[in-house]
Amino acid sequence: MNRTPKIMEQLLDEEIDEQEFVDIIDDIYKQDCYIYAIIPDWEEDLLNQLSDDFVVIQKIKFPLIQIFPRTIGLLGYVKDRKKQYVYEFYLRSSTIDFFIFSELDISQHLNQISKKNLDLGELFKALKVPHITVGPDGQWLTIVEY
Template sequence: MEYVPYIREILLDEEIDEQEFVNTFNKFYKQGCYIYAIIPEYEQELLEELASDFNELNKFPLPRVFPREIGHLGYVKDNLNKYIFEFYLRSTTMDHLVFSETDATELLRNINKKNVHIYKLFELNRIPHITIGPDGQWLNVVEY
């Protein structure tokens, strides 16, 4: 039997502030979440901010980026939701960003420069997750 995901789009206010965003997020993840991302090298400020909390699993050249940029694949276990707004603000410059309560770190080890599809990893393994829509306009909440 094939599982069909239940997808909800949560529209975000154009001028959403950090507290309002965190409150919206807390409706889904009350105890924090994992933030899975491929952080481009040009987001050096974010990498420095996350220095002790970012668990890097791999790094490789990003496809479709010119000039070639290195992407840092990893995750943050954000128990206090202190980083989710920072990632939200950068979501328009980061192509690979997923939030989930599920620890999928072992599955992330399958991501490499030839297979950069984080979203497919969550879909194929039917892992509930949240992504941010284009231009940060909404949250895509995917449940199974």
């Protein structure tokens, strides 16, 4: 059976504050929220903030030519039950290209991400897993349901 995704966009206020953003995510994901990301190693302050909560699956060299000097990305996830990190990722949506919110644990599939296939979104589509991405410049959320 081929399930077609239902895609919705939710516009965000230009000056949305942390509580408003957390409330939106909390409305969609009542319990757990997983944040799957490839965090560049130069995002040291974010990595320090996440400390032991960010589970690193693997390190990936970024092959992207627009990133200089070459950098390493840490592929992993955070189980953010209290939604304490969602706003921090939202704020970094212009500097971290690869992160997705979901209520489902797909961590066992993250090993499918590689230097040649960095797109987390494609993995979620292939697995038909509901998820949320942040649009360009943080202007909206794209909510994908199956």
